[in-house]
Every structure is written in structure tokens, then in C-alpha cells.
Amino acid sequence: MDHTAFPTWPDVAARLIAVAAGREPADCVIRGGVWVNVHSRECLPGHDIAIAEGRIACVVPDASYCTGPDTEIIEANGRYMIPGLCDGHMHIESGMLTPAEFARAVIPHGTTTMFTDPHEIANVLGLNGVRMMHDEALMQPINIFTQMPSCAPSAPGLETTGYEISPEDVAEAMQWPGIIGLGEMMNFPGVANADPKMLAEIAATQGAGKTVGGHYASPDLGPNFAAYVAGGPADDHEGTCEADAIMRVRQGMRSMMRLGSAWYDVESQITAITEKGMDPRNFILCTDDCHSGTLVNDGHMNRVVRHAIDCGCDPLIALQMATINTATHFGLERELGSLTPGRRADVILTSDLKTLPIELVIARGQIVAKDGECLVDCPHYVWPDSARGTVHLGHDLSETDFEIKAPDGANSARANVIGVVENQAPTKALQIDLPVRDGLVEGEGDTCQIALVERHRATGGVVNAFVSGFGYTGPMAMASTVAHDSHHMIVVGTDRTQMALAANRLAEVGGGITLYRDGEELALVELPIAGLMSDSPASEVAAKAEQMMEAMRACGCKLNNAYMQHSLLALVVIPELRISDLGLIDVREFKKIPLLEPQT
């Protein structure tokens, strides 16, 4: 069942009134629970929730007066009735899952609303890709609102994306039914410099009465920050310390605190509430990025709420930060985020407000999960060939494509090498002397080759460089079409033959991640949709991703988050050294530098 046509409150107001007045029976009544009221911040035992047309008709001490013979009765048995959880900002692509499969994975965790920025597919497929994500999102039995990506490319002039997003694209998207605002405005220097393109995107969003997402990833809270705030972003999830959270809220933004698979920014910021006593209404919880393994093994927004409570936050405040605060931020406080009349009937039953077991999940009045099991169909969009065939290499690659020629007659060469740093997103810009064999510069020790293979326009372009820190040994190569943010293909390897095998394999399967050793494929994660996502269940994708991690370890890599490190090596907005389709980029100075230093 496609849920795109979910009726509005006015569509069904007459029915809701009739039920609340007792003139017509409800479709469903949840009986005898503790009403967790996020408006008043109270727990109110002994309440029933009457539901009709997927919305809440009334919440009353005894709904027997609006219960008929065909009314479905759900016994709360004294359990807490809490609103379905909202993820204030996230990227579905980070789970390497389609919206449908992501939804299927998070529904048992009680997530019933997500605000998702399909930034990755925007880089690959542009506005069309955003529309496909948006359309699949609207088909789901839970609420997935789309934030229109603002920054594709993320680093104009330093990379070539598959498509670019323009202010005209933003203005068009603002008319779509599922668009809730502008996705994180990452170009914070651009905003602080009043870049006309960025301001036009913000203006189109504000003009449509929608919410401008922020992303200010700098510890500088001086005039640069003030200028960014004056530009209009309404929230920010890039804060990492208490001062960040405090400053954002004082300046009239909402502070989004994230716990993702590799983000840990709740504990360090929540003290603004728990210790400094700030009004909590402007704080919101989110995940930003969750891998499928996290969804399968640890949870989603329930994990974030539990964590906030573990950090000393009052459970009711923690729940507000994952329900009504989020809804209010996006102008949806009369549509969802609380258990009150007219709102979508998104309800969780739980026995304990601190450990938060998600025992029953109801979305739009329908039971969608019970005891960890998803009980609802999450319909798949029919992804067109244009979305399924996005790895365009131009020609079959061979080992020669990965050769790095040494200067004539050189015995060694000093290379600018990307240095991976354990547990950090920033890299180091290293200079390492490497040997020359048969006229080619070769990796050595922990320094191996990296290639950025153009895949959007079939230019046949391959940019070769060196990377250090993975610890790979033996002839191997790993390739991925998840390569933030422009999502070309990154191939890292100790052996050019293996590199060619890996790259060609991804072209064959339409994208994903593969690892070859000695001519054998040790692991493969197929991501056929835009080279970013799978439409297989999260458990399968998580299992394959785990196999991939094992394969990386088998090849000598000991990094935590090794795959993430791989996929971020083309992210030319984070210092110090990155690779793009245009060459090696020094992100400290936002300029291209040569691979090999001139010989002295």
C-alpha cells in the first residue's frame, strides 16, 4: 500500500469530531495507558487514545463512549504511551539503504518521522535524484520529510559532481509536497560572505515559509558565526561542545545534538540543559548518519533518547527533544510530535521511560511493529535505469590506468601523501619519499595508491595519488562508489591489477564496495541505486558491510571505522589533503597541489 495520499486534518475533521463527540465509533482505541504529554511535560496515568482515519480523535480518561463493535482495541495495560520518535536531521544514504528499506529498519525502533537530506544522491543524479528519494519517502507508512539539498557541489571549483543544485532547483523543490525546507547549508564561508547563490537558495526557502537547515562546522564563534546566523539558517547539528550548543540557542537557532554511528555530540552538549539550566525547548536530537549495522544492532532514535537520559537528562525532556521540539521547529507541531487531537496517530507503547523498550509501534493509526519486528510493508519506488546505472567508466580499466610516472631518470620521488588519522575525519598532508621502479613511483610500507575514478560522465578520468595509514599488506585493492560528496569512485590498493579488477567489478554491478586480494573478491556490497544504496533489507546490507570490514582487517587494516575513512578521502571540504576528479586538493588553502614535489 502506497501511503502518499495520507489525508490532511481538514480532510477528516468531520470524522474526528464525530468520534470525539461520541457520535461515531473510533477505528482504534488504545486503552489504559500513561499519557506522556510533551506539551505540558507530564505523565498522566489512566488515559485512552481514540484514533480514526489515522489521526488522533481524542485523548480522554475513558474512551468507551467512542468505542463500537468494530473498534480495534489495543491494551496499553498501564504502559507509557509516547509519541513516535522524530529524527531531526539525517541522511538516508548513510545507511546504504533506500528510503523504504531504511524505514523498514527503523520502524521497530519507534522512529515514525525523519527529516532527511538526500545530499548524496543530489551529487550523483541532481534534482531528479532528489525527487526519486522524495517520492519513495512519501510512499512509506511513516513520515519522511525531505530537506532539499543546498550544496552540490560541496566545494565548487574543487570537484565535478554528477549534477549541480541551483537556486532554481531549490525554488522548484519548495513546491513539492514532501519538501520541508533546505538541507544543511554547508557552505558556511559562502553565507558569511553573502554568496549570492547561497542567499538565493535561503531566500527561496524562507519565501516558501520553510525551514533552512544549518551546518556551521567551525569552532569560531566570533563574527564569522554571527554573519552565518544573520544569513538565516535556523538550526545547526555541527556543535560539538557545550559552548556551541549554548551559543546556537542564544542566537535563536535550534541546537541539534547528534548521536550517529560515528557522531557523539550529545553528551558534550546536553550539559547546557542538565547543568546550565537552559530552557530545553530549542534543543533537538538527531542521528545525522547511521550505518545499517547500527540500525540492525543498536537502534535509531530510541538509542539517541536513551543516551540523552543516560547523560542525566530528564526522560520527559529527552522525549520532547525527539518529538514536539522537532515538530515545532519544522512548523509541524499541529501535525505530529504529540499525542493530541488531529495529529497523526504515531504512538509507541513502552514499559519504562528510561530504558525505553519499544514494545509496540503505531504509525498513522496502524500497528507497524511489535517487539522489534516490522509488521508493515514499506513500498519500493520503481527506480529507473538512470538511477540504477550510474557507474560510467568510459572504458574497462587496466593496471596501466593506475600507473604514476616518475620524472625522467628519477630513482625516487617526494610525494604529497594523504595521511589517514585514526578516529578523525581530518587527514594529514604528508610528504613521503617513495621509490621508483621501471619509471613508476611505487607505494611502500604503509603508503599505497589511491585513485579517484570519474564515474558520472564516462570521461575515463583517473586521478592517481598516494594514501598512508590503512595498513594494507599483500596485493589487494578496495573500491567504493560511495565517495563523499561527489561520489565518484575511490580505489585504494597496493597492487594496480587488483585496483583495475575492483574498479571494473563496481562498473559491472552498478556500484557499491568491493575488495580484491590476489585476484579474488573477498567481499562485495552491491549498491545498485546511484552507487549509494541497496534496496535489500538492512540486515543483509549490514551483514555484507560487516564482511567487508572483515576483509579489510584480513588485508591488514586495523583502523576503527576503516570503511568510513575510505569513503571520506574525496571530501574536499575537510582538511588537510583530499583527492578529487580534478587532482590532489589541499583543503587548508582550497587549492590543487601537485602529486609529486619538484625534484631539487
Next chain:
Amino acid sequence: MDHTAFPTWPDVAARLIAVAAGREPADCVIRGGVWVNVHSRECLPGHDIAIAEGRIACVVPDASYCTGPDTEIIEANGRYMIPGLCDGHMHIESGMLTPAEFARAVIPHGTTTMFTDPHEIANVLGLNGVRMMHDEALMQPINIFTQMPSCAPSAPGLETTGYEISPEDVAEAMQWPGIIGLGEMMNFPGVANADPKMLAEIAATQGAGKTVGGHYASPDLGPNFAAYVAGGPADDHEGTCEADAIMRVRQGMRSMMRLGSAWYDVESQITAITEKGMDPRNFILCTDDCHSGTLVNDGHMNRVVRHAIDCGCDPLIALQMATINTATHFGLERELGSLTPGRRADVILTSDLKTLPIELVIARGQIVAKDGECLVDCPHYVWPDSARGTVHLGHDLSETDFEIKAPDGANSARANVIGVVENQAPTKALQIDLPVRDGLVEGEGDTCQIALVERHRATGGVVNAFVSGFGYTGPMAMASTVAHDSHHMIVVGTDRTQMALAANRLAEVGGGITLYRDGEELALVELPIAGLMSDSPASEVAAKAEQMMEAMRACGCKLNNAYMQHSLLALVVIPELRISDLGLIDVREFKKIPLLEPQT
């Protein structure tokens, strides 16, 4: 200067950014104040506010970096900087002043934003009248948002208004720039019964993404209330006790607590916060109705905030209830209601957060009042003849128009008499035996005549009846074209000649209030615009209204709020007995009853 074209945030974002970044000087800097932050609920000493284009560019510890030689400096000298105060729901007509003169009266009290429902003029002039109010509102130097009136007539079938409001009118108005939502949905039985017209008005408002104002004037918090809430109203200001406030907030409405000239509903409800500890974010302060005398002598929203603090409310919470809570409710939290970047620069300087002296008022970056004196022009709309000539009597009235014929041969008659009750809006339905002289029933003792004179369509209709409780003695009559809600003319008098004089006088001056005794006019309040408002200053109107009260006392009336009692006698939605152009209405049963009981 007409302020209709105040630029939006995106219009001036580039300038705000340049100022915040220090690249361009601010227009104005408020220096060295305590930043009252309603987002975080904190007082932060030692801050400057930089203003450009009428909006806040930044709030920083030291704005000297964005101060130039032409920047106007306002020294806060350590005083509190608080956001301009917002009135969450009110009727400008209650002040008997035009929007311009109302604004001029309240600006020195620190009110910089009002949400006003021109319900009265809607009854007289329909959608056109609403548009005139809306247009004058937008011309003002402060923010006056219009709530589209929902219920004209208030009591369909029991009265004839000058014009009616239809769902189509509501849909049209939602497109106007200054319309913020639907005005109080008073027809609460209609909503609870799913009246299609009322639901269509609500749907048009919700469809436009705007706020539906509520008005549930009943102590019944059972299924009738639940049904009303399910219909969609988002707030209610009719609560009178703690249970009302609590119930509204729990059900996802905002509780508006009012202190008007004759409303005292803050003290009885604010204990929901101060004693029950409910999250205060969903409580809002408002005035609903203020007479010009209150504005001149006591204040406006500053009076309400002070009162809330006197009731034990934390001053910062009280201020939130008159600033950011209100702004958030109407979807304006990024436009006004706090002192943060991008918002309209509406700022009050005050030395004390409890007594709240309003020392300096800045609206949209301009000093508009200082030490109680308004320093800004409040432009007048050019009210057309259609708005200035609204008293259409059909013919000059004479004493015969007010004769009440007795049944043939009767010596006395038993009349249904409207009994005024001291300090209450409801009346009593009395039955009193009255004498007959020369074939006419005559008032006696404290029972005198009342007439409802049709004034919208010049039908010449006069409905005569009796009223008891004013205490008038001697030959006198008082007439008023303020006659809630259909605003025909109410004439109350002991003498038919005086009644005719008074009625004809109001036709002559275009509406207002007059009192005649022994052929002499003791007092006159001219209300030439729609018969409801004056475009003279509040002080003049207040002085004339005070003169009117003295004249009433001189004629023997000892009632508190005597004039209000007079003007509510046609309000056919409040029990028990009222008069309308259709006859005597028993509001307990919503039906017309005869003036004289049949002879036994």
C-alpha cells in the same frame, strides 16, 4: 511614513551579514545592556545589539567592530533589553480607536506586535471592513497582524448583521499579506457538530498554513470540548480557571490568559505554571479587550506582564509568554519575539524586570517611544465614505417609533424583561407586570425601555422591549451604535422623546454613544468609523468615554462597567435574554420569544 513595505529578512540578508561580519557599519547599536534571552531563558549582561534595515544583525558582547561614524548609538547603560511585547489576541475596536490611534496609544507601553481580530467591523462592513482594518494595520510602525473574523453573524438566524463572512471570504483573506490566521472560532457548538461552514473556514485557514484561533466559552470539558479540539482550533482565551488552562495545553492547544479592561483570567489560571509546574511554553498572555481609558491610564501588555509577575510568575517566563511563545504560536518565531539575528528590531529598555518601567521602545530599529511618550507617526488610512456613513435609519425617528402597544383593553401587561446583573455578562430573563397608559405599556421603577434600531440596511426597523437594572431616573435616553455583535443601535431610555433624540443624533454624527436628559445632550462619544471607532487620539476618546460614564451616573446608574452592560444587551450568544433586530431572544434556548406574555 507608511510602513507597509517593510522588507523581509531575505530582502536584507546580505546587509545583515555584512554588518555581523564587520564589513559594513550598523545603522544603530544599542550598547551595554542585559540581553534578556527568551530562547534560553537567561539574562546575559554586557551585550550590544547591532541593527540594520530595521532588523537585528547581531547580538554580541562588543559591537564596536560593526559601528561606524554614522551609526546611531543608544546607551543601554546596563538596563535590560527585552523584546517588544506581543498581544496574542485582541480586538482593536474595543478601544473605540482605529488601528493607527490604538497603536499610538500602546507603543509607549512597549507593545510592538498585536494579533487582532476585527470581528466588530466585519459585522458592519463585511470583508471590505476587514480589509480596511488590515490595510491601516500594515501602515503602522509596529507589527499588527490580522486574524480573519470567523463568525459574522455570531448567531445565525437570531440576528441580521450588516454583512456576513463566508468560507470564500476566509479563503480570499488568507492570501492577504497581513492575515495571520482565523479569528476566534466562537461557534463552538457548530464546530462540535461539524457544521460544514465552520469546518470550511477552518480548512481554508489550515490549508494556507495559518493559525486557527479558538473560543470555547463553556465550563464543559467533556466530549463537547474534545469534539471542539478535534475540529482544529489551536488556541483558546476563554479559559477562566486552572483546570481550563491545564486541559487546553494538555490537548495540544495554547492557553491564552487574558487581562483586559474587564477580563481577569491570568491570576486564576497561571497556577498551572506556578504551582502545577507545567511546561510554560504553551501559555500566552493577551488582552482581548481594552478600553481607551485602560490604555491611557493603566497600560497594555506591560500591564499584563506585570500582573503575571505579581501573581508569582518568574519574570522571564512571563516575558516569554508575551514574546517568543506568541511568535512561535503564529509561525513567526524567526520574524519577531526575540532579540536575535534577522528578527525585527523591536526592543524595550527597562531598568527593572519586575515593575517593568517602559523607558525606551524601539520598533523595527527606530525609536518610537521614550518615557511614556510616543515619538512616531502612526499613519491614518483614508477611510472611505462607506466606512464613515454606516448609520442608516431609513427615517427620522420619533417617539411613536418606541411605543409598545398593550393588548386591547388591558390595564397592565406581563412583559419579558432583560435583567441586567451587576458585574456579569449574562443577563436574567425576568417577567414583570407593567402598567398600561393610553394603550401603551410603560416602564416602571427600575424597568425602562430598550430598543434595537436597525442601522445597516435602513429598514426602519425598531424592536422595542424592556430592560431592568440600570437605575435610570428622570426623562433620559442613552444610545450606542456599539452593540455586540451585529452592531445595530441600542437605545435605552425612560422617555420616548429622549430615545428618539438620541437615536437621531447618532445618525447625524455617524455613530457613537450619546446620552440625553430633558432634551439636552449630556455626553457624546463620536465613533464615525463604522459606528465603532474614532480616529481621534486615545486620550480624547477616553475623556469623552469618562464623561459618558459620569452622565450615566448623573442619570442614576450605579453599575460598574455600565457602558459595557449597555453594549452587550444585543449579544445573542450569551444567556439569558437579549434583544436583536429580529426580536427578543431567549439565549437559553436560542429562540425568539414574545415581548408580552399572553393575557390569562
